[in-house]
Amino acid sequence: MWMEIGTVNDIPKLGARVVQSGQGDIAIFRTADDEIFALFDRCPHKGGALSQGIVHGKAVACPLHNWNIDLVTGEVKGPDNGCSRTVPVSVSGDIIRLQMPDVKATGTHG
Amino acid sequence: MKQKLIVIGNGMAGMRTVEEILKRDAGLYDITVFGAEARENYNRIMLSPVLSGEKCFEDIIINSREWYVENDITLFAGDAVTAIDTTTKTVTSQRGLTLGYDKLLLATGSDPFIIPVPGKDLDGVVTFRDLDDVNRMLAAAKLGGRAIVIGGGLLGLEAAVGLKANGMDVTVVHLMDTLMERQLDEAAGYLLVSELEGRGLKVLTGANTKAILGDTKVTGLELVDGTQLKADLVVMAVGIKPNVALAREAGIEIGRGVMVNDQMQTSTADVYAVGECVEHRGLTYGLVAPLFEMGKVLAAHLTGGEGVGYEGSVTSTKLKVTGVDVFSAGDFSGGDGAEDIVFRDAARGVYKRIVVRDDKVEGAVLYGDAKDGAWYFQLMKDGADISELRDTIVFGQAYAGGGAQADPSAAVAALADDAEICGCNGVCKGDIVTAITKNDLTTLDQVKAHTKASASCCGCSGLVEQVLSLTLGDAYQMQTVKPMCGCTVHSHDDVRRLIVAKDMKSIPEVMQQLEWSTPDGCSSCRPALNYYLLCALPETYIDDNQSRFINERVHANIQKDGTFSVVPRMWGGMTSAKELRAIADVVDKFEIPAVKVTGGQRLDLFGVQKKDLPAVWADLNAAGMVSGHAYGKSLRTVKTCAGNQWCRFGTQDAIEMGIALEQMTWGSWTPHKFKMAVSGCPRNCAEATIKDFGVVAVDSGYALHVGGNGGIDVRVTDYLTTVETEQDVLEYAGAYMQIYREEARYLERTAPWVERVGLDHIKANLVDDDEKRKALFARFMVSQKALQEDPWAKRAEGVKDAHEFTPLKIVA
Known part of the structure; x- marks a missing residue:
């Protein structure tokens, strides 16, 4: 189910905001080029809130232990391993829409 | 079809064996693990630092639950196996699961030995x-x-x-x-x-x-x-005793432990055992290294490899107590034909004893200086002829052998590939060298990440660096200028210099002019650049919030569970009934779970929800309190003793001095956190001599101390000078903070900075040259004029960064 969650300008450049859902928090990121990405707001390492991290390029550094997570795939950038679950997101005009996952799931996949 | 391997025991021995199997052939077995403890696999030998508080449980987890999933291993954590039927080849668990196996691995470990005295079952x-x-x-x-x-x-x-x-x-x-x-x-x-x-x-x-x-x-x-x-x-x-109950019930042969041969096979077909539960050639083991060796042998056997069997382990031990350096290996009971080589240094508390028999090392006991333990242990395991080294062996590897005097890298170079560097994770020199060459590693952190060497207790990080330098040779030596981060070739010092020289005004401008290799930097360089610009342009630079670490972005400290802690400022450690009442009200109103007194004489409110931060601040502001900056690379606190207002020993008014210092310096951003203290007499109750800037009152005025640190590397301050008046103290403090602000690298505390630039350099600018000091002080005050604004106030009013504290949307 696609759902409207806000506009691009609601999120600071190189920043993130949170969408609270029944399945856990989802972090919505905005890059320097205004690309929008969405991940479950849990670092695969120790569950840190990725929405609180520093966004750089198409990655975010987890605020707890500085693991870097690829915003496109949710994968941890080497040499560490792990993956945060991505959420499909679309932008038309200024409007951001999320495809809410319909099964109960945890923040990290697997 | 895959064969079914069931592992009983989710401890270090069992899981190391599984790791070794996966390394050799990940597709061979369908693996199921039963563990009695309801948690992931952890490094049991690191429980001591968890007890002492030096580590937390998360730090010692070896394999997370995700790891089991990724490797298709079924884990039943918290479900112990209660019976094995070797005829039908099945195991049954506490919760009633019955599963069949093709191969069964017992890794049940050991139980603590309970001495049979009255009262052994009492609570406590x-x-x-x-x-x-x-x-x-x-x-x-x-x-x-x-x-x-x-x-x-x-x-x-x-x-x-x-x-x-x-x-x-x-x-x-x-x-x-x-x-x-x-x-x-x-x-x-x-x-x-x-x-x-x-x-x-x-x-x-x-x-x-x-x-x-x-x-x-x-x-x-x-x-x-x-x-x-x-x-x-x-x-x-x-002591411990092998846990053999299951094996005994199942009719598997046991002695003191589960009996195994050199292939780790028990008396029953397709049943194997490793770790502390086994008895091999009459010996049982309670240390980690033998478990790893057994695991390797068994993994080779189970994956069809033709390996030499397990021949028993020679073990060494090290006491894991911080600050106590003890190493021991082999036999040192002496006896006929054994010779002792002993070295003592009473003043340093060093004792070394090497036991030699027939020109071979038979045992070693090292106390107070155990850095050569690995070398003696290797000589012992190799059975090396040490007749040539006899005269100098006790002085350690660097001296033994003459030419390589005190050259630590020669010592590491001489180590064999199978010499163990990291005892916690069982990583050998060869593993590290391979990882470095295969993955083009150039830093300690990379080696740590790839091999886990020095990732547990960090005790061997010096050795790992030696291996790194040896492997990379000149490539490593030549790297004298360390770039800020992977985004640039420039060092911190060069970037700072160029920012001022080229009059650069923003982070994108710096990245452009200095040819950054990434579009917008990384989490390491951006906060540094933001600080360097802010320091260079105090009156005009617009702080880049998105280049600040979360704590400085929202002016509170993020905690492991995602909540925040809040510390209101208490000038010089002084508070009042009104402030305490307001704090108590805030704690009640927002159901704040914990309040703690900090080491810097402040109150820390733990567990505040992020959304509540502005309201919490509003209430604290209303009672006259402002941000304590306990989250920032900034002036933290000025700690004071009672001083001559109250104390019968006090010579000066420490409280008043502390308040004046804090009111002058609060709000300033610094390369790293900055702490001060004022003691009213040389008894120094405020511990001023382990602070970044410490003031100790004496009869004639105030002695000033700099570059102290009470953290990981405790450093006592260096004495700077003694001044007469309160105004002098303020001027020196401001000037000192400013030279630190202008010259230190981002995230460099004053202690390493003072050591790097030397006390003389600081004295030359502050003590020997009044003009320079006054100029530094003036620049500090200009900067303070721009920075002294309570960051809580505007956020509490909702006029700044409101988006930080509210969700974008709430959906069902």
């Missing part, structure tokens, strides 16, 4: 084996009181030191006359007792426990000689 008697035991000890320690540890071996002493670190009054009761008598000789044992007593522990040797006293709960302990000792907690750490 614990063992030291798993995390639950640690939690029980920590819970008991919270209530304070007395603890008795029965057993002065490796485990007992680590427990004793850990409990002491948690504030308990600790007595070690040891049956033998020497502590750790299996690892240490009398001389080293004596040094160890002195060290422990110096740390406030009591040690009773030759003490035989008769009974543990108490009705339902422990109250004390009685020794055979009639001595009675009071205790609120008794820890039994007298």
Whole structure:
């Protein structure tokens, strides 16, 4: 189910905001080029809130232990391993829409 | 079809074996693991630092639950296997699961040995084996009181030191006359007792426990000689015994442990055993290295490899107590034909004894300086002829052999590929060299990430760096200019210099002009650039919030669970009924779970929800309190003693001085956190000599101290000068902060900075040259004018960064 969650300008450049859902928090990121990405707001390492991290390029550094997570795939950038679950997101005009996952799931996949 | 491998035991031995199997052939087995403990696989040998508080449980997890999933391993954690049927080849678990196996691995470990004395089952008697035991000890320690540890071996002493670190009054009761008598000789044992007593522990040797006293709960302990000792907690750490109950029930042959051959096979077909539960060639093991060796052998066997079998392990031990350097290996009982080479340095508390027989090292005991332990151990394992080294062997590897005098890299170069560098994770020199060459590693952190060497206790990080430097040769040596981060080739110092020289005004401009290799930097360089610009352009630079770490972005400290902690400023550590009442009201109103007094004389409110931060600040602001900047690379606190307002020894007004300093310096951003203290007399109750800037009042004025640190590397301050008036103190403090702000690299504390640039450099700018000092002070005050604005106020009003504290949307 696609759902409207806000506009691009609601999120600071190189920043993130949170969408609270029944399945856990989802972090919505905005890059320097205004690309929008969405991940479950849990670092695969120790569950840190990725929405609180520093966004750089198409990655975010987890605020707890500085693991870097690829915003496109949710994968941890080497040499560490792990993956945060991505959420499909679309932008038309200024409007951001999320495809809410319909099964109960945890923040990290697997 | 895959064969079914069931592993009983989710501990270090079982999982290391599984890792070794996966490394060799990940597709061969369908693996199921049963573990009695309801948690992931962790590094049991690191429970001691968890007890002492130096590490937390998360730090010692070896394989997370995700790891099991990724490797298709089914884990039943918290479900112990209760029976094995070797005829039908099935196991049955506590919860009633019955599963068939093709191969079965017993890795059931060992149980603590309980001495059969009256009172052994009382409430308050614990063992030291798993995390639950640690939690029980920590819970008991919270209530304070007395603890008795029965057993002065490796485990007992680590427990004793850990409990002491948690504030308990600790007595070690040891049956033998020497502590750790299996690892240490009398001389080293004596040094160890002195060290422990110096740390406030009591040690009773030759003490035989008769009974543990108490009705339902422990109250004390009685020794055979009639001595009675009071205790609120008794820890039994007298040894371990292999856990063989399952094997025995299943009819598998057991002796002291589960009997295995060199291929780790038990008496029953397709049933194997590794770790502390086995008996091999008449020996049982309770250390980590043999488990790893067994795991390798078995993995090779189970994946069809033709390996040499397990031939038993030569073991060495190291006491994991911070600040106590003890190493022991081999046999040092002496006897016919054994010769001792002994070295003592009483002043440094160093004792080394090498036992030699037939020109071969037979054993070694090192106390106080154990860095050559790995080398002696290797000589011993190799059975090397040491006749050539005899004269110098006791001085260690750097000296033995003459030419390579005191050259630590020569020592590492001489190590064989299979020499163990990291004892915690069983990483050999060869593994590290391979990882470096294969993955083009150039830094310690990379090696740590790839090999796990020095990733646990960090004790071997120096050795790992040596290996790195040897492997990379000149490539490593030549790298004298370390770039800020992977985004640039420029060093911190160069970037700072260029920002000023080229009058750069923003982060994108710096990245553009200095040819950054990434579009918008990384989490390492952006905060540094933001600081350098802010320092260079105090009046005009617009702070880039998105280049600040979360704590500085939202002006509170993020905690591991995602909540925040809030510290209101209390000038010079002074507070009032009004402030305390307001804090208490905030705690009640927002249901803040914990309030703690910090080391810097402030109150820390823990567990505040992010959304509540602005409202919490509003209430604190209303009572006149502002941000305490406990989250920033900034002026933290000025700690004070009572001073001559109250104290009969005080010579100056420390409180007033502290308040004046804090009011002048609060709000300033610095390369790293900056702490101050003012003591009213040389008794120095405010601990000013481990602060970044310390003031100690004397009759004639104020002695100023700089570059102290109470953190990981404790550093006592250097004495700067003595000044006469309060105004002088303020001027020196401001000037000192400013030179630190302008010259230190981002994230460099004053202690390493002072060591790097030298005290003379600082004196030349502050003490020897009044003009320079006054100019620094003036620049500091200009900067302060722009920075002294309570960051909480605008956020509390909702006029700044409101988006930080509200969700974008709430959906069902």
